[in-house]
Amino acid sequence: MSWLPWSWQSPQWLWLLLVLLIPLLIHLLQRSAPREITFAAVQWLQRRPPQSWKRLQLRDTWLLCLRLLLLALLVVLLATPLLEQREEAGPLLLVDPAVTLSELGAFTESKGPFAQILWLQAQPTPVADSDRRVHDSWHSLSTLAAEPRYRRAHILLDPGTATGYRALRYSPHWQWHTTASTGSDSIEDHTPTPSIAIIGDAPAWLAPALQQLGESGTARLEPQLLSDPGLLDPQKFDWLLYNRPGLLPEAALSFVRAGGLLLSDSSVTNPETLNFVPLADDGGPSREAVALGRGSWLRYRGNWQDAAFFRRTRLPEQLWLQWSQQDWPFQAAQQPRWPAGKPRGLPVADSEVTPVSREPLQQPLLLALLLVLLAERALTLSRRQTHG
Structure with a gap:
């Protein structure tokens, strides 16, 4: 039975490094005696027998350094699997950014230790090396479900975000945790965050506004850019920000009739006559709305690319209030919800995960x-x- 596997990265090959010492020993031991030229005039001065420094002298220093470097490179190459196993060893914890550091410390003390503790986001970062930034935790979980590194992670959620309503892609190997027991009252009081799709170029003010909303804890919105209106799915998206001047496509109207909220400015026109109703002035940008089927179209007057639209001190808060108060409270109340650990969605099987090559x-x-x-x-x- 062969005791050495065929893989060159097997740790057992490290035992063969002893063989590599043979050329080094030959280099150090096989030395030709230096030629000695003795003058007859000085022989009488040599009272003591000459001392041989053969074993203490290093010749061909550069050659010796190159061979030592070769040996070091071989050690690093053969030890790579052991180094990778050490990095991946131990459980990994993904922490909801809504969890406070004190709650995280109490959890790790009772459930730990963990090899790595990362913030739960689309691209997790170490908790110790980065500041927490609010993100849509459910969207981040769907993104990480097929990542091989996070397939067996522990998920720590805040009670306020430990429930959701959208279909979720998740790993069946995840272990779910919350910082406190999530009762029915907290589930009912929590309003889920809508998912947003963008068609066209996102306005320049959108990204700073969403970032400010997230940093203030008002809302954690992560819009997704779509190139084709035919990709709109009312089961996947709640709001649509449409920024293509001209006639509104039929696919966008179908999305609104199915219960979505359409956001645009006056550069977007409709193929049919709609009776828009001006909304009351609340200090924010002026707007009008019309009901279409189960949803509505919220359209701003003028061009939202103009400075008069976005040069407002409280623009992020005003936009969030205008969008969320349109019909989202009613829609969110009708959404089914489920607790963490029992999500309604699609588990990502191991066969669907592409291993890291x-x-x-x-x-x-x-x-x-x-x-x-x-x-x-x-x-x-x-x-x-x-x-x-």
């Missing part, structure tokens, strides 16, 4: 090994020609 030996180290080997051979041949 890793090269048998890392290319930069292989290239460095080849260059050092060529340099060592060239130096050895030049020394032989010089002394031969």
